[in-house]
Amino acid sequence: xxxxxxxxxxxxxxxxxxxxxxxxxxxxxxxxxxxxxxxxxxxxxxxxxxxxxxxxxxxxxxxxxxxxxxxxxxxxxxxxxxxxxxxxxxxxxxxxxxxxxxxxxxxxxxxxxxxxxxxxxxxxxxxxxxxxxxxxxxxxxxxxxxxxxxxxx
Ligand SMILES: [Zn+2]
Ligand SMILES: [Zn+2]
Numbered sequence: 001x002x003x004x005x006x007x008x009x010x011x012x013x014x015x016x017x018x019x020x021x022x023x024x025x026x027x028x029x030x031x032x033x034x035x036x037x038x039x040x041x042x043x044x045x046x047x048x049x050x051x052x053x054x055x056x057x058x059x060x061x062x063x064x065x066x067x068x069x070x071x072x073x074x075x076x077x078x079x080x081x082x083x084x085x086x087x088x089x090x091x092x093x094x095x096x097x098x099x100x101x102x103x104x105x106x107x108x109x110x111x112x113x114x115x116x117x118x119x120x121x122x123x124x125x126x127x128x129x130x131x132x133x134x135x136x137x138x139x140x141x142x143x144x145x146x147x148x149x150x151x152x153x
Contacts, residue, residue: 023072024115026090026097031074033097033110039064040107042121043149044142047128049081053089054096057136060112061099062121069098069108125149 025032039062050059076088076097084102089095099109112118126142127149138144 022115022117022120024097024110025072026074026093026095026114028090028093028095030092031076031090031095031097032072034070034072035062035064035110035115036068037064039121041125041149042112042123043125043127044123044139045127046130046132046136047148048131049085050128051131051133053079053081053087054111057133059096060123061109062112062115063107063109066100066106066108069110 019036020038022035023032024035041063042060043063044058044060046058050061051057053059074090077091079087079089081087086100087096088098088100090097095114096111097114098111100107112121112123115121123139123142125145126139127145128147129138129144130146132138143149
């Protein structure tokens with residue numbers, strides 16, 4: 001049986017080509033999410049809130065269009081860390097997973113390190129260097145910002 005020749009427009013589907021799928025989740029595996037396409041930004045954040053929320057000197061974030069993100073399993077716990085800012089983490093193991101800001105309703109940030117392939121989108125900027133710990137080095141290869149570079153974490 002022959003497949004009929006596909007019209008050219010079916011062979012060139014830009015939407016599909018762009019929609020590469022990536023998954024990630026928390027340490028215990030209870031909460032999983034899926035992303036498609038590429039991030040708008042990839043940053044390392046030195047701010048005090050990320051530091052506390054992550055229990056780490058910095059937190060790396062990927063900013064995606066909200067429509068490109070979906071929770072797959074488990075139930076992430078929400079926490080309002082500043083007015084208009086919602087951070088979600090796994091209620092069982094505590095892994096920080098996402099950041100949403102009312103000021104940027106069309107986007108969501110996910111922790112870069114929670115991606116299954118955490119090497120996929122290397123950071124290009126370092127933000128909130130104003131809050132950097134004295135013993136934490138800045139990365140000279142990244143574009144530096146004293147505060148946020150956009151409406152990010
Ligand atoms: Zn977990
Ligand atoms: Zn931050």
